[in-house]
Amino acid sequence: MQNIYLIREGTIAExxxxxxxxxxxxxPYQEDEYTLRLQGVPSLILVAEHADRVVGxxxxxxxxxxxFYSWMGAVLPEYRQAGVAKALAQAQENWAKLHGFQFIQCKTRNRLKAMLHxxxxxxxxxxxxxxxxxxxxYRILLQKFL
Incomplete structure (x- = not known):
């Protein structure tokens, strides 16, 4: 699988x-939870596409x-270890830095070892x-200086 992904702004429905x-x-959260969290604050929805399919x-x-709080993210199992998460994270960090944020935070569960790593x-x-x-x-809170 080629590591060529289109990273673009996406929608809550996607x-x-x-x-x-x-x-x-x-x-999984439904549209109303996304709308509630993103309403009235600077926010960003990114999706990764491969061969016209949203994969992350x-x-x-x-x-x-x-x-800036990196709240939710995921990559389809068949696209993991192929650079999709890294490309999405880099695009999100670039956006956050451009918009004046100094830190990016995320939270994961202790059982989600791949996300923690x-x-x-x-x-x-x-x-x-x-x-x-x-x-x-257990929820593990992480932070990165931009």
């Missing part, structure tokens, strides 16, 4: 549709004036842990 195909998402996405919004490998630091009843469900 993201919700792709979320249904991500095995790690047991109960990254959604974020301003948490504070200096912090991806964030750490891309310069994020762990800045907090939210405990839950099950260790695998």
């Amino acid at each position: 993201v919700v549709g792709l979320s249904l195909l991500i095995p790690e998402f047991s109960a 996405f990254k959604v974020g919004y301003a948490k504070r004036a200096e912090i 991806f964030a750490l490998g891309n310069g994020f630091d762990i800045i907090g842990v939210e405990k839950r009843e099950v260790v695998g469900e």
Whole structure:
């Protein structure tokens, strides 16, 4: 598979549709949750296309004036390890920097090891842990200086 992806601004409908195909998402957010979180704040929806198919996405919004929160993102299983997530993350970071943000934050669950490794490998630091009843469900908060 060639590592040629079109990264472009996407829609909530595209993201919700792709979320249904991500095995790690047991109960993907619906359009109303995206609308609620993105309404009235600087935000960005990015999608990655390959051969006219949306294969990944990254959604974020301003948490504070200096912090851009990378809220949701995923790549179809058959496109993982092919540079899609890296291309989406780089485009999101470039946008956030261009729009005056100093930091980018994300949160993942302890059981999602691939996401945790991806964030750490891309310069994020762990800045907090939210405990839950099950260790695998602990939320790991990460941050990167732009």
